[in-house]
Amino acid sequence: MRRRDSSSATLYEARVAAGLSKALARAQRAPGHGGAPATPFDAVADRLIILSDMHRGKRDRADDFRRCESAYMEALSHYLDEGFTLALLGDVEELWKNRIEDVLSSYPTVVAAEAAFHASGRLIRFWGNHDEEWASPTAVRSDLGPFHPGGNLEVRESLLLDVRLAGRTLGRLFLVHGHQGTGLSDGLAFLARFTVRFIWKPIQHVTSMSRNTPSKNRKVREKHHRAMRRWAERQEGLVLIAGHTHRPVFASVAIVDEMERRLGLDMEEIRGRAEDELFWDEIVSDCMDRGWLGDEAPCGPPREDEVPAPHLFNSGCCCFSDGRITGIELGDGKVRLVLWGGGPQATRRILAEADLEAVYDRMSERNRVEGVDPARGG
Numbered sequence: 168m169r170r171r172d173s174s175s176a177t178l179y180e181a182r183v184a185a186g187l188s189k190a191l192a193r194a195q196r197a198p199g200h201g202g203a204p205a206t207p208f209d210a211v212a213d214r215l216i217i218l219s220d221m222h223r224g225k226r227d228r229a230d231d232f233r234r235c236e237s238a239y240m241e242a243l244s245h246y247l248d249e250g251f252t253l254a255l256l257g258d259v260e261e262l263w264k265n266r267i268e269d270v271l272s273s274y275p276t277v278v279a280a281e282a283a284f285h286a287s288g289r290l291i292r293f294w295g296n297h298d299e300e301w302a303s304p305t306a307v308r309s310d311l312g313p314f315h316p317g318g319n320l321e322v323r324e325s326l327l328l329d330v331r332l333a334g335r336t337l338g339r340l341f342l343v344h345g346h347q348g349t350g351l352s353d354g355l356a357f358l359a360r361f362t363v364r365f366i367w368k369p370i371q372h373v374t375s376m377s378r379n380t381p382s383k384n385r386k387v388r389e390k391h392h393r394a395m396r397r398w399a400e401r402q403e404g405l406v407l408i409a410g411h412t413h414r415p416v417f418a419s420v421a422i423v424d425e426m427e428r429r430l431g432l433d434m435e436e437i438r439g440r441a442e443d444e445l446f447w448d449e450i451v452s453d454c455m456d457r458g459w460l461g462d463e464a465p466c467g468p469p470r471e472d473e474v475p476a477p478h479l480f481n482s483g484c485c486c487f488s489d490g491r492i493t494g495i496e497l498g499d500g501k502v503r504l505v506l507w508g509g510g511p512q513a514t515r516r517i518l519a520e521a522d523l524e525a526v527y528d529r530m531s532e533r534n535r536v537e538g539v540d541p542a543r544g545g
Contacts, residue, residue: 176390183394184401186348191341191402194325205327205339210523214498216246217342219256219410220484222297223277225269230261231486236277238492238508239485243280245515251498253284254326256410256482257295257344267300267310278314285315292322295344295411330406330523332500338404338527340497345395345409345481388412392421392479399478406478406526408495413484415493417504417519418477418526476533477526480504493518502526 195205208215221239224230232239246253260270271278284290294301301307301322312320325343329336391412396419399407415422480502483493491508504519 179390180394180397182348183391184348184398186346187343187395187398187407190325190343190347191327194327194341194343197323197327205329208328208330208340208497210330210332210337210497211500214249214251215254215496216242216251217254217256217408217482217495217497218242218485218492219293219295219344219482219494220258220413220486221255222258222261222484222486223270223274224261225265225273229264230273231488232261232274234490235485235487235492235508236274238490240277240280242492242494242507242515243284247280247283247287247289250289251496252289252291253281254291254342255281255293256342256408257293257346258297258410259292259295260298262298262300267306271310271314282315285320286317290315290320291326291342292320293326293342293344294322294324296346330527332524337524338406338530339402341399341402341405341407343407343409345391345411349391388414389421392416392481396479400476402478404527404530406480406530408480408482410482410484412481413486414481415483415504415518416479416481418521419479421481422483422504422518476530477521478530497523500524 218239221232221235222230223232226233243253260267262270281290292301301311302324304321307320307322311322312318325341328340328342330338330340392414395407395409399405480495482495483504485492485494487493489508491506493504493506496503496505500523502521502523503517506516506518507514
């Protein structure tokens with residue numbers, strides 16, 4: 168049984184690696200790249216906020232975004248005023264369950280807030296597996312374009328950035344939703360879409376239960392994070408920022424795992440609750456209430472000998488059941504995992520923070536120590 172599990176994990180990682188490698192190749196061939204260095208990003212002067220997985224519906228009981236709308240709008244107002252570019256990293260609209268026109272007409276204020284970034288030339292949109300309709304430029308022009316005056320709206324699969332500091336290149340930053348190569352979420356998306364729209368959605372209408380994560384099994388999410396991280400480790404000087412799993416990751420550390428460490432949980436005792444999402448939501452709330460996470464006590468990455476090199480970051484999601492949202496900030500020479508919400512008035516808290524230069528230096532050092540050869544590719 169263990170050999171079969173190992174073989175299955177190896178096959179899964181190979182599929183994810185192939186999907187991400189193809190997405191990276193397409194990003195390198197995108198207009199403006201043409202084999203040249205990636206789009207420049209100044210680590211100090213440029214500001215980028217990455218949010219993903221809103222799964223906006225039509226304000227019915229199957230809509231997982233409605234409870235997060237307030238925190239999301241507060242966040243957008245802050246980032247617009249502070250000069251950030253907004254990157255919406257896929258699964259913005261829940262189109263497996265709903266028609267495009269129903270979603271867009273249900274959230275006119277939210278769509279207008281996003282369009283304000285586009286009007287100022289500071290919006291980057293990506294498509295994910297739940298809103299892959301936007302992979303069609305025709306659909307973007309006819310259905311999404313009218314909500315973004317000025318034209319030239321593009322929804323892309325991925326983006327490659329060349330991170331620079333004081334005139335030198337630190338490394339590359341690769342943004343992609345993260346579902347690439349994952350079977351039902353990628354190549355067989357049409358089958359998954361049918362299941363969600365005609366089977367799961369009616370159940371949600373009756374129960375108001377939320378199950379928008381890629382998997383109900385926490386171990387499967389960890390397997391996907393591991394597959395993405397291992398692929399990123401084989402790419403020279405590359406940091407991968409993804410969404411899709413709905414669980415934030417900072418410097419290759421799943422934030423929930425870090426909270427387990429700080430709480431001193433006995434994993435043997437809670438093994439039977441590995442699939443209980445409400446249980447893990449309670450852990451997050453408990454850490455926040457105790458002040459173990461937040462501006463006063465950011466958890467930051469663990470010691471260097473505890474985790475792999477920091478090749479992977481995940482923005483989390485904007486559809487948590489308690490109305491909070493998470494995202495990845497880049498700017499002022501730093502990368503931050505931030506959380507919005509959790510009170511009568513949405514507030515921003517830093518869950519983790521690191522210098523971008525230190526992230527890339529640490530990647531290089533770990534590769535030298537462990538003998539990793541990025542040239543072998545993905």
